[in-house]
């Protein structure tokens with residue numbers, strides 16, 4: 301049995317007609333960039349993410365870059381974030397000329413550990429970028445408290461976390477000054493190309509971001525500031541708008557799959573025998589993980605690389621997010637971090653493995669995945 305890590309063909313087949321009607325509408329209007337579909341999506345996402353404004357942009361990476369540009373983060377500034385994330389989170393900090401300052405993760409949630417943030421704050425610190433990794437919100441109450449006490453801005457990297465909630469039902473993207481989302485096709489809410497969006501609380505900031513999205517001129521061709529081309533296509537926005545209606549249903553399926561994995565692994569005693577541990581939804585209520593949207597289902601396992609090779613050989617998708625923590629990336633060698641600086645991030649990079657969790661995954665496939673892992677450890 302083949303079990304891919306993600307199956308976009310199966311994901312999109314049931315909504316083909318609705319998607320094609322987007323192509324047709326945009327073909328008819330010929331309004332290809334920042335058309336009515338973009339405005340419509342911005343209103344829907346702002347409401348979905350419990351925030352005032354949303355500005356559609358060209359990708360999740362560009363959402364982060366534009367957010368930092370709009371906050372005037374640059375040379376001489378320090379930005380605190382986690383080394384255990386996708387490269388873009390720290391890449392954009394360096395790209396605006398600021399310095400990434402890493403803080404280790406909490407080993408249970410894989411998100412930045414608020415207890416360790418204050419020790420990293422200096423007079424040059426301007427911003428904290430928490431990442432809601434794998435689809436679970438970081439400890440925002442503590443992070444916002446620290447930010448407020450030190451006069452720091454907060455930009456959430458919510459690229460993996462659309463719809464994820466904290467214990468009070470507050471959603472990713474509504475906590476900080478801005479929230480950055482990605483519509484990369486493999487995210488829980490993906491376009492059919494690149495795209496992203498920024499959620500914003502403040503009207504003045506939203507206005508600035510909207511201007512900087514088209515080079516910063518206002519009126520057009522008259523520049524008080526420098527932006528870039530961060531525009532979103534009408535076709536991508538239209539597709540994401542169609543898919544947003546189904547997002548809660550898909551999230552529910554991911555959460556059911558997570559529960560099935562937990563039951564299947566329990567049955568085979570793999571957890572008790574110390575071969576692996578399951579992801580923990582820390583905001584779990586009545587044993588139902590309402591708040592983790594499982595962009596990824598991450599196991600911590602023994603012999604990770606050998607297990608992964610075994611799964612791939614058995615045609616089961618399994619991926620490592622992420623094999624090299626960012627403080628050990630060659631391009632950041634000038635930051636002078638070394639091995640051992642962030643032990644939890646380094647440990648996670650050695651031990652974690654993502655299993656298929658996509659909405660169309662069925663119980664038979666999950667049984668095969670768990671059986672195969674069981675076979676690996678019992679042989």
Ligand SMILES: *Cc1c(COP(=O)(O)O)cnc(C)c1O
Pocket residue numbers: 359360361362385386388389431457459460481482483484494495496
């Ligand atoms: C995907 C992702 C991004 C970048 O989004 P793109 O749309 O691919 O540019 C940024 N941060 C995190 C945590 C991501 O997972």
